[in-house]
Amino acid sequence: MKYMEKLLWWLITGKRGGINRAKIIKKLHERPYNAYQLSKELELDYKTIRHHIQILKENNVIKSTGDSYSKLYFLTEEVEKNYDIFKEIWEKFVEK
Structure with a gap:
């Protein structure tokens, strides 16, 4: 298991609030958002x-990127490259 795979499993299934983090990752895969959006x-x-x-x-x-209020968030390149791992976690634990 690669580091990114372990990290995503831990952040989503191993810690309280993982479903909310998974929802944020899923949204940011679609396009950049700021915190308010x-x-x-x-x-x-x-x-x-x-x-x-x-x-x-x-x-x-x-x-x-950007200043504090209008700061936009993006997935890192590493997460984008490993998005299939995220989808697998999403399908097994979040979509239930």
């Missing part, structure tokens, strides 16, 4: 989104 799209509290964004950034799952 993600909170509206996913119908989650803005502070909850900011918390999960911080965890995903610290683990190099997402990156950002």
